[in-house]
């Protein structure tokens with residue numbers, strides 16, 4: 523792990539950044555911060571309202587400003603917004619200020635986890651599953667670009683994912699140890 527001991531979770535909507543991030547922070551004794559929640563707390567409105575009033579660009583500008591601030595923290599697990607990797611300056615910040623973990627899910631899983639939740643403005647379309655598929659193909663290279671490692675979230679509960687992440691982090695800290703990494707080689 524990098525000296526700042528920050529862990530940044532990236533991935534698409536429904537990947538489990540919030541759910542896994544909260545648990546992971548508790549396990550590692552770090553502070554959990556969720557960029558989406560923080561933005562809503564600061565603006566006093568829900569994310570769909572920001573999209574409605576300021577458009578996606580307005581939201582991205584707020585998101586980038588917040589990320590500049592949150593990446594200066596130490597010893598946090600940060601759940602980023604699903605589109606945080608879109609701006610190059612955000613990707614540079616994430617890469618330089620912590621260990622970045624890409625939580626990757628299959629379209630079927632992401633869809634199952636998001637289909638009944640209307641809090642994601644980008645999925646308010648006639649065909650949200652097709653939109654999710656398009657977003658994954660556009661963003662997958664960007665998530666990979668910033669990631670120190672990838673965790674496949676389509677198997678295992680959130681608790682099991684936390685255990686897998688802990689193993690990967692331990693191995694990253696002591697790369698000479700013979701670990702059963704093949705089980706996690708899900709990139």
Ligand SMILES: Nc1ncnc2c1ncn2[C@@H]1O[C@H](COP(=O)(O)OP(=O)(O)OP(=O)(O)O)[C@@H](O)[C@H]1O
Nearest residue numbers: 534535536537538539540541603604635678679680
């Ligand atoms: N490993 C998992 N197994 C089963 N369900 C999961 C898993 N991870 C998350 N979930 C469920 O999927 C839903 C979406 O998870 P979560 O909100 O954590 O995703 P997210 O990555 O934070 O999405 P967003 O980018 O929209 O904030 C939640 O209902 C959560 O309980």
Ligand SMILES: O=C(O)C1=C[C@@H](O)[C@@H](O)[C@H](O)C1
Nearest residue numbers: 535558569603604605642643
């Ligand atoms: O994937 C995205 O672009 C988004 C994901 C959410 O986390 C929120 O940040 C917002 O709904 C946008």
Ligand SMILES: [Mg+2]
Nearest residue numbers: 539540558601
């Ligand atoms: Mg979330």
